[in-house]
Amino acid sequence: MSIKNLEKIFDPNSIAVVGASEKEGSVGADLMDNIVGNYQGEVYPVNPNRKSVMGINAFPSVTEIGKKVDLGVIATPAPTVPGIVKEMGETGIKAAVVITAGFSEADEEGSKLEEELKRVSRKYGVRIVGPNCIGVIRPSSNLSASFLRKQPREGSVAFISQSGAMGSGILDWAKEAHVGFSSFVSVGNMIDVDFADLIDYFGQDPDTESIIMYMEAVSDAERFMSAASSFARKKPIIVTKSGRYSKSAEAVASHTGSLAGEDTVYNAAFKRTGVTRVGEVSDVFSCSEVLAKQDLPAGSNIGIITNAGGPGIMATDAIYDWGCELAELDQNTVEELKEALPSAASTGNPVDVLGDAGSERYRKAGEICLEDPNVDGLVVLYTPQGGASATDAAKAISQLSEGADKPIVTSWIGGEEVRQGRRVLRQGGVPTRPTPEQAISAYSYMYRHTRNLELLYETPEELSVNGSFSNNDLKKTLEDAVESGRTTLTEVEAKRFLDSYNIPISKTLVAETAEEAVDVASDLGYPVVLKIHSPDITHKTDVGGVELNLRTEEDVRQAYSRIIERAREEKPSAKIEGVSVQKMFQDVDFELLLGSNKDPLFGSVMMFGRGGTGVELYQDTVAGFPPLNQVLAHRMMEDTKIYELLQGYRGDSGADIRELEENLVRFSQMIIDFPEIKEIDINPLAVVDGKLKALDARIIVDSEVVNEGPQDEHKHLAIEPYPRKYSEDWTLEDGRSVTLRPIRPEDEPREFELFDSFSDETWRQRFFGPRYEVTHEDMIQYTNIDYRREMAMVGILEENGEKKMIGVGRLVIGPSKDTGEYAVVVGDPWQGLGLGEKLTESIIDIANDKGLDKIVTKASKAADPMLHLCDKMGFQERSENEDAVEMELELG
DSSP states (O other), X not given: XXXXXXXXXXXXXXXXXXXXXXXXXXXXXXXXXXXXHHOOSEEEEEOTTOSEETTEEOBSSGGGOOSXXXXXXXXXXXXXXXXXXXXXXXXXXXXXXXXOOOSTTTOHHHHXXXXXXXXXXXXXXXXXXOSSOOEEEEGGGTEXXXXXXXXXXXXXXXXXXXXXXXXXXHHHHXXXXXXXXXXXXXXXXXXXXXXXXXXXXXXXXXXXXXXXXEESOOSOHHHHHHHXXXXXXXXXXXXXXXXXXXXXXXXXXXXXXXXXXHHHHHHHHHHHHTOEEOSSHHXXXXXXXXXXXXXXXXXXXXEEEESSHHHHHHHHHHHHHTTOEEOOOOHXXXXXXXXXXXXTSBOSSSEEOOTTOOHHHHHHHHHHHHTOTTOOEEEEEEOOSSSSOHHHHHHHHHHHHHTOSSOEEEEEOSSHHHHHHXXXXXXXXXXXXSSHHHHHHHHHHHHHHHHHHHHHHOOOOOOOOOSOOOOHHHHHHHHHHHHTTOOBOOHHHHHHHHHHTTOOBOOEEEESSHHHHHHHHHHHXXXXXXXXXXXXXXXXXXXXXXXXEEOSHHHHHHHHHHHHHHHHHHOTTSOOOOEEEEEOOOOEEEEEEEEEEEETTTXXXXXXXXXXXXXXXHOOEEEEOSSOOHHHXXXXXXXXXXHHHHTOOTTOOOOOHHHHHHHHHHHHHHHHHOTTEEEEEEEEEEEEXXXXXXXXXXXXXXXXHHHHOSOOTTTTOSSOOOOGGGOEEEEOTTSOEEEEEEOOGGGHXXXXXXXXXXXXXXXXXXXSSSOOOOOHHHHHHHHSOOTTTEEEEEEEEEETTEEEEEEEEEEEEOTTSSEEEEEEEEOGGGTTSSHHHHHHHHHHHHHHHTTOSEEEEEEETTOHHHHHHHHXXXXXXXXXXXSEEEEEEEOO
16 A cells, blocks of 8 residues: 555544544443543544434434544454444545454454455555554654553654554553653554555654654565665664564475575574564664664774673673673773772773772773774663762763763663653663663664664665566476476576576586496596485485495496485385486585575565585575675674684685676575475575585475466565666767666666766756765665665666766656656756656656556756657656646546
């Protein structure tokens, strides 16, 4: 969906309460109490059995109100709800909050009701929060469309909860902790309004500085990841997700499948989109508070200031538990601390200012440590002893934080004696946690958020990876396998896929007899490896189907006989087609795993890490999503323990990291191109003398996709891949050839050069103001885009071996998803050659392809070429002011 009509939920001018009541303890009465007691707009109770509710005239149905209503709140029995929503749609009510339970969470009959409610909602365009929810609260609008009796205070945090009971509990806790909200939404069964819609809405809401979520599961992975990645750069998104351990797991045919558990996939999704996941509910608010009010740490090196040794040790242990580092203080810092602190104080890290420390000693120690280049942030600990009071120490740290460019997190340890100090810290925008361990966890979440944002902001390098691969023969291989009743490709067939994508493989040949195996081994050169060749045997070692290090003809003959005999004993029904023979690589530096598995919600998920026969034992793998680029591939590697060895460790040689990056990107492209692949393993992907070699591979075919034939080619992906279909070659009016293609993150340096080519006049016409400095953070938003939400077509001119970006046309799809905003600019040296018109035509074609209703644009009145172009392309003037004209083009 989109954010269309969500403003009627969060800022309605009028509300109809269906099921309004005065019966004490009823949901209808609690709703009326909350709405009438706070809300300033019109309220229309709906109850066919009453003439008035709480002194307000009641109506028998929404059709009898006779006035414009923005929002309906429903608390009637489940069987009545679809009919009520139908009446709402017929009378023009475009939004509803359905409190009622008894739908899919209840039983089969409830599931049928829910499907009917969905159908009615879609038919009449009624946006629905719920059903089975506790409602919506918007403190700034004095709106409480909820039956909760405790109302949260106003603040800047949007809180979205999938559990009504958990949401109620957290609101109660937040009130005690003086945490305020811009909005609270209980989403219930999410038949319509879901996490993606709400992230889109609150991402643009000026009253919201951060978004926190209690999540059980997402309903639409593709839309969630698109929304989250679009706004995580601007506002922190923090989630705590339940259900980390699945009660049961379906049998899987590959190592990748067994490793890609639900929680692993969610972690990868959060990381890819810039969402910060926290482990405990209590961490949600401290993390939100920290991210909204403190500068993000540049690194994981923490300085600790404490007035007692024990808490400092506890914090130090927690630093390593959370994967951070205890900062090694610069020698100049140590000397300054020695001058500022008593001789008995500890000037190492943790810095112990002693139990008699006054507020000034705390402040001075913090000031010195913040200046240390080795310190990325501070954790300050206080225990009530004989020195400064909790309140005075808190004031000193709050003042220190005001001018600091590094984050400060605190723990004022104790109860009543430190309560006021904690309040002072919170009022000063300094996060405080009850224990040293929790303070460290809050800092670690900040650092994790930093790392996630770096992933969104880092510009990838261009890799020498061919972007187009021939796969027609490979498609036929998949079809033939399914037609013959197979879902598992042989090793030889699987390696053919890898070879087609230039992933290095060990040459593998099939021998149907022992003598054929001897001949093949002689051709390949000894020593060799023999493996059972059968479409019915996936894990060869489980049936004794692998023989290694065979050095003579007799070794090969005997190994062939043993393999065939064991396979027949272990798998009597298996079709045995002989053995595969390949060269034995003895000096293997590392055994890696590279694979993919289809998650039922997120689609194809990649796995990378330590491989070999003990892959499940090592548990050193990480998940990621195609498409990959150089940065994303590198980050996948960095997140494994074996990465340290791959770089070269203690004098041992490592792997070629660039080769690994390139092959992960190639593998990613293969997964994009083949929705028919259900599971794939390359295990081991060996590193031999520093170079890669795929020694074994298996592919499990998704027969359902093969049998369905051509469908949505990217249905199996949670993230829209690079849209190569929009690329084309074109010729400028002066005869030079130009490639027109969608922009890529790797294009950032080229777009900087394009901007440098603009004259002041071109700049004014495009950006409606004087020239300003464009930063990397600005440019990454132009180049690293979500192709589902926007498109930028660039013209690339290659001359003298150098590729230049000479123009760009851009389309940004609006929040309603039916309108796009268009702009085009061409560098001054290439103006007047027809490129602007061609880019505009491309953008119009893409807008039509995406199903938009219209395109809008704004042009400077001084920009005659742009005005002429828009007129030529059929744009109509919509409005104008002193400086600019707004125009639109109807599509279809």
